[in-house]
Amino acid sequence: xxxxxxxxxxxxxxxxxxxxxxxxxxxxxTRELFSPxxxxxxxxxxxxxxxxxxxxxxxxxxxxxxxxxLCNEIPHHLINLLNPDQQYNVSDxxxxxxxxxxxxxxxxxxxxxxxxxxFYVRNFLYGVAPTPISDEKLRNELNERIAxxxxxxxxxxxxxxxxxxxxxxHPNDAYRICRALxxxxxxxxxxxxxxxxxxxxxxxxxxxxxxVLEPQREVLYxxxxxxxxxxxxxxxxxxxxxxxxxxxxKETPGMKAIGYSEWFESNNxxxxxxxxxxxxxxxAKKQYTYIRDIPGSTVIDFSGxxxxxEKITGLIKQNFARYFY
Numbered sequence: 001x002x003x004x005x006x007x008x009x010x011x012x013x014x015x016x017x018x019x020x021x022x023x024x025x026x027x028x029x030t031r032e033l034f035s036p037x038x039x040x041x042x043x044x045x046x047x048x049x050x051x052x053x054x055x056x057x058x059x060x061x062x063x064x065x066x067x068x069x070l071c072n073e074i075p076h077h078l079i080n081l082l083n084p085d086q087q088y089n090v091s092d093x094x095x096x097x098x099x100x101x102x103x104x105x106x107x108x109x110x111x112x113x114x115x116x117x118x119f120y121v122r123n124f125l126y127g128v129a130p131t132p133i134s135d136e137k138l139r140n141e142l143n144e145r146i147a148x149x150x151x152x153x154x155x156x157x158x159x160x161x162x163x164x165x166x167x168x169x170h171p172n173d174a175y176r177i178c179r180a181l182x183x184x185x186x187x188x189x190x191x192x193x194x195x196x197x198x199x200x201x202x203x204x205x206x207x208x209x210x211x212v213l214e215p216q217r218e219v220l221y222x223x224x225x226x227x228x229x230x231x232x233x234x235x236x237x238x239x240x241x242x243x244x245x246x247x248x249x250k251e252t253p254g255m256k257a258i259g260y261s262e263w264f265e266s267n268n269x270x271x272x273x274x275x276x277x278x279x280x281x282x283x284a285k286k287q288y289t290y291i292r293d294i295p296g297s298t299v300i301d302f303s304g305x306x307x308x309x310e311k312i313t314g315l316i317k318q319n320f321a322r323y324f325y
Contacts, residue, residue: 012207013105014323016045016316018114019121019291020213021284022064023223025304026114029213032309033316034112035073040309042316043324046075046104048097050115050124053257054079055088058243061236062259064227077104084243084254087175090123097124101206110320118290119168125202125210125294129194131183138185142178147251154181162190168289172256202296209319211312212291213302221281228277231259237269258283 020026032038034045049055053063057080066076077100082088101111113124123129146154154177159166165180180191202208215223240263248255250264262275291297298315302308317325 013101014207014320016112017210021116021287023227024213024215025302042313045110045112048100048113049078050113050117050120052117055081056084056254059254061231061234061239084248085252087253091128093120094124094128118287122290127203131194138182146174164192172261210297212297212299214299215302224280225277
């Protein structure tokens with residue numbers, strides 16, 4: 001005689017995911033909602049940075065990392081993990097964000113995944129798509145080509161082969177350009193054709209609330225331009241010069257970021273300043289391509305108004321009341 005056991009499903013972990021490009025107000029939002037000193041404090045939380053460059057040490061001003069006072073008020077994760085010459089990819093991010101979510105919730109706090117790297121946010125929500133393992137010989141050949149021919153040549157090659165992937169990759173991102181080409185030459189399939197299992201459905205281990213901050217475009221661009229000026233006033237040039245003096249070059253993974261790569265293209269400070277503003281505005285627009293079609297997202301034209309805070313507070317209470325209230 002056989003007996004049946006009813007296995008209960010694993011309890012879900014509540015996770016607030018906030019996508020917001022640079023200068024959109026996400027730091028002020030998290031401080032208001034999750035710092036005991038915030039006027040709209042709602043509950044205790046810990047922030048998991050979804051910023052691909054915040055993982056690098058010594059790159060503070062150009063990446064607009066949260067300052068020490070904010071980190072003392074609200075614990076932050078996945079910042080200052082690596083030296084600038086170390087590679088960090090989306091699989092690393094998802095694995096470490098998963099671990100952080102579990103630990104944060106076990107402490108009775110809300111995990112908040114927050115940042116502007118749309119590629120990271122998308123893969124955290126859906127899971128990382130399986131792709132072929134790297135082929136060392138082919139990877140070396142592509143790296144040699146990119147050193148010889150330059151990023152732009154291989155980027156144009158990728159645009160012809162896999163325009164969907166190319167649209168989502170910055171022309172200076174040599175690592176991801178090479179990876180997309182490598183997948184195609186290994187399999188004959190586009191990198192964009194590899195989808196996570198259960199594509200179209202968010203990962204079931206989490207109870208997501210996904211909020212997208214989308215300020216009016218021209219307002220955002222003006223904020224970005226002001227943010228770049230503030231970075232220069234805060235000592236961005238000294239930060240970059242110090243990194244270069246330590247031997248980091250334009251091929252160093254961390255130095256390929258906007259705010260750093262431009263220093264290898266010109267010796268004119270004002271040209272560099274304007275290039276960073278231009279690239280930052282262009283990047284902000286491009287980052288939304290990763291999260292446009294994600295179901296269940298709440299898009300907020302965020303200006304930092306009282307109405308905005310009340311709306312977001314209401315969403316959090318509505319979605320997560322059974323966990324924390």
